[in-house]
Amino acid sequence: MKERIIWMLGGAIITVVVFVLAQQFLFGTTSAEQISQEEAEQIVLDTYSGDIEEVIEDVKHYSIKVKLPSGSYIVIVNKQSGELEEIRSHQTAQSDEKEQDSVGEEEKTEEDVEEPSNEDEQEESNSVPDKENNGDHEIVKEPEQEFLTKDEILKELQDEYEGEFQSIEFMDEERPYYGVEIEDKNEFIHLMIDAQTGEVTDEQIELKTQTPISQEEAIDIALDKQSGEIEDFEYKEINGTLYYIIEIETENDQDVTMRINALNGEVTVIWDDKDDDDDDQDQEED
Template identity: 30%
Template sequence: MTSYTKWMISLVILMITVTVFVIWLIQERFFETTEDLTVHEAEEIIMNLYGGSVESIEEKNDIYYMTVLRNNLAYDFQIDSETGNILQLNKVDGNKLPDMSANVKTIEEIRTLLNGQQKGTIHSISYQDVGEQPQYAVEITEQETLKTLIINAITGEILSEKVKQQNSSATHTVTIISSEEAKQIALSQLIGTVEDVVYEDASDGGYYLVEIDGENQEATFQINAVTGKIISVSNQDDDDDEDSDSEDSRDENDDD
């Protein structure tokens, strides 16, 4: 092999090496693959834009769900984990924040609870401090249906549910009160012990039958499950029963 041939082989090898290196640089510069945001990067995006402090963060279906406190207000964020774009921002209702000292469930606990019970996509969760019963208002969409749930913030119980068919020109709304609400309505009329609560379905939304044993009276309340109005009350006085028993006893003694 002549020196010229060796020189040509070396030149070809050098050219191939340089070409491979250039191709590698181009791929790194222009065709680098994008990776999903980490939790820390998602937090940095929100902190740089809005400030405050991150209270909770959860990733589901390529979306980060984040709750942020800023100036004593709570905000719910939804962030695309691939692009870093903020998909949704909701402020928690009013200036009220959940009082965790009262064993109130966090927004993320409510979200986790509903994910196991409800189908569809959770769009917003808003805290509502209603007297002695703090609540969460939750909006969920499933296909053409929008559901608004009122949830006990301590127990996680669904207190009421409102359903709207969004694909209909005339929107139909059906609201069913909970059995707990039906009991409270009946107890507002007669103080006593609730013996039984039964729901009866009907074409107009159904009704509850609530049986209460009061101090001197037993009554059964029929309550409209949609409006919460008392349809009828059937009662029986304990004193009347005792009087009837006494009269029966006297009659038996007279017969003897």
Template identity: 30%
Template sequence: MDKKMALRIVIATALILVIGTVSWQVFITPNSKQLAISKVEAQEIAGERYDGEIVGTEELSEQFIITIQSDLGEYEIKISRATGEVESVEQIKANEQPKQLSEQEVEEIVLKNAPGEIKEMSKSTEDKVEYYDAVVKDADEKTMIVKVHSETGEVVEKTEQKPAQNTEENQQNNTSNNQTIAKNEVNTEKNSEKQEKKEPKEEQNKEQKKEQKQEQEQKQEQVKEQKQVEEEKVKNITEAEAIQIALNRVAGEVDDVDLESSNGQLYYFVEIETEDDLEAEIQIHAISGKIVSIEWDD
């Protein structure tokens, strides 16, 4: 009887151990697995929060390290395996930003392609690309407009500007000269004929003054339109547009927006706090809307 009892005790103990092991695997281990995120989920979290291409994923015991390539460089994002929270974001490699030519360098390029005197220089933006627009007048009083790429120095356009009123003014001057010759011939006639010509002469003078006034008004209108075109070329983006550009790059809540000048250029500095309590300062060009840099603070 003692041996049977001992055997029963051993069997009962083994059953208790088996039941305990199964309970641990069924009730405890699955719960811990439910808290952990997968590699794909970690990549989705990184892709949703940060713009760029995922170029690498490293799996550690407690976290995933996601490497993202963006326009500004490579960033390393550490995500907790247990909670899916972003633990840190660090730039590990910065892309070289394109160099902007100085105005002096652009002037040299312009004068090589259109010798003369630069009367005016302005900047314009087309499809997020900046250009210099120079107005050059040569020794023959001809006016050339030269458009130069602000980064490469390539001359993308060179056109001659012809005054719209020159031909019309020459015709009017010829008409005026012919009228003067006719008047001189009339003056050699009798006094009675001179008297008869007075009224037509006065009418001609009035007509000439009227035409001159119309020419001046047309020129003033052209100058006004030219100023409007130039003002539109250098129009800055609004603060709201700068905020939207920043939020498109980094999701979060905007803390502060400043407009500052640096090296003769205007930039917006937008501070954004993310859901992970990280703070990003995004520098945006105030004319082109291009993101220049992103700085992160814990």
């Protein structure tokens, strides 16, 4: 009998020890792979210059409220990868929470209230405006304001621009944008990218080699030769000579390319119009 009790006690002790060790191994390994709250805050501050107001932690994410000049935003950071999964305005987040609460309250109310007849439903649908109601208060949905991440912006630009990407910075203005700097063989390219759409809203080229003809002067020369809308602008070295290549769409929907010598301003006009045999395809002008 004694031996049986000893064996039972020994088995119970071994089971408890194994369980504790397993718990420490499993949970300890998981937590070691996750980034800390401080690391998550630093990731957010490196991307968006502002002040951290609040951090809410769940199993897989940190929800970090950051205050920027244009307002407060909620940034969702993945605990495992440290990636920024989502950014939206704080007002939008509050609106979503209120909407969820109102839906729950309406469902509870519907259980206690008698179902109206079909005629009553028809009259009510005709008289109520197309808005959501929560008792006496109307809930107006605000448009979500989500921004593209740096990685998404870079992925788009790498297909269009050659050279080395020197920097990319989020600028929180009235219309938030990313400022991007690219270094190419002969030039520095400065871009403004819409943070929501990814559209290039402004492009400035700064030549590494100073030339007598500036970018603005080259554009003026091209428009003096042919009025229209500039569709493309680039800077190239051809056979050791530096040129501005400017594409213009005329009022007659014709495409013309101006090749302007960056040293002396000499212009080569190239018309892209296969249907017009009377136009010169390549003519040089001083």
